[in-house]
Amino acid sequence: MLFASHEFKTLLVDERDDRVHVKLNRPEVRNAIDQAMVDELHAICSVLEREPRILILSGTEANGKGIFASGADIAQLRERRREDALAGINSTIFNRIAQLPMPVIAALDGFAxxxxxxxxxxSDFRIATETVKIGQPETNLxxxxxxxxxxxLKELVGEPLAKEILLAGRILNAEEALAARLITEIHPAGQLIDAAHALxxxxxxxxxxxxxxTKSVFHTPRxxxxxxxxxxxxxxxxxxxKFDRMQAFLDKKKDSRQNK
Incomplete structure (x- = not known):
């Protein structure tokens, strides 16, 4: 087990041979991302960079409702100053997650x-429930x-919609996010994690x-x-x-022809 020796306070971790499912677990503050969670996500990345696995990210329920993450922890954010901003606390961990060797799937429910x-x-993939709300309320703060x-966001949905979200505080619901291709699938809440595992x-x-x-090449500059x-x-x-898989393909094709 990759994380058997780790003790997480803000994350729940479920491991399989080819993937790791990490749940953001601060339900008392709607899974707000604080410094402790950032530190623990760095620990996740440190392992997955050495032992590549698919990563599924989701949230835990808060007050009986599904939620991914309501944002940064405002209580901590209120006290941060210029040097904290220049340190790029959240951007550094998000960049590290984006650069993981294997794909990352975000399973979104409720607030994101x-x-x-x-x-x-x-994340490389975003799927969601019908209740998802996704957007950027920062300028209001x-x-x-x-x-x-x-x-x-501009790369994902285009400049006009990105400006609505970033400058006018627009929050997208599931259908709007799907139409913008910000998410690719909508599932009932009870089926979301199964859908993430199916992907x-x-x-x-x-x-x-x-x-x-392919993931590495996809993200290289034009x-x-x-x-x-x-x-x-x-x-x-x-x-x-390459040789094994192509030979298996050719053998299957040959067998198919012989059985006709």
């Missing part, structure tokens, strides 16, 4: 606001969304090395393509999985 929304943007929303199953059925390299694509493909062309 502020830092909670930015954590979702840093006299600050800005500085942990990735100002650039990730993880589809990813796990692929060759892990091919998935890791100017390094197509050179990086060619180099990455050269690495994969020499992998045993």
């Amino acid at each position: 606001l502020g830092g909670g929304a930015e954590l979702a943007y840093a 006299g600050i800005m969304a500085a942990a990735g929303a100002t650039w990730r 993880a199953d589809r990813i796990a059925a692929q060759d892990p090395l091919a998935v890791r390299i 100017e390094v393509h197509p050179v990086i694509d060619t180099i990455a493909q050269g690495i994969l062309f020499e992998s045993e999985a």
Whole structure:
């Protein structure tokens, strides 16, 4: 077990051979992201960087209602000063999550606001329930969304909608988020985690090395393509999985023809 020796206070961790499910677990404050949670997410990343697994992120219920994360902990945020902002406390962990070797799935229920929304943007996949509310209320609090929303959100939904969310405080419901492709699936609350595992199953059925390299190449700057694509493909062309999987495909195709 990867995390058998870890004791988490703000996270619940469930491990499988090919994935790790991490639940944000501060229900008393609607899973607000505080320094302790940031530190524990760094610990998760430290392990997954060494031992790559698919990561599923979700929240725990608060007051009987599903919730992902209501944002940063306002009590802590109220006391932070310029040097804290320059340290990039949340942006650093969200960038680290975005750069994990294997894909990250955010399973969103209820509020995904502020830092909670930015954590979702840093994930590779976002699926949600019908009750999800996602957006950036920071300007109403006299600050800005500085942990990735100002650039990730524009890439995800386009400039006009991103400006509505960032500058006018628009909060998207599930149907609006789906229409904007900010999320890709809507599920009943009781089926959300099963849906996240079903997506993880589809990813796990692929060759892990091919998935890791494809994710890495996908996020490289435009100017390094197509050179990086060619180099990455050269690495994969020499992998045993490539030969085994292609031979299995050819054998299956041959058997299919013979059985006709």
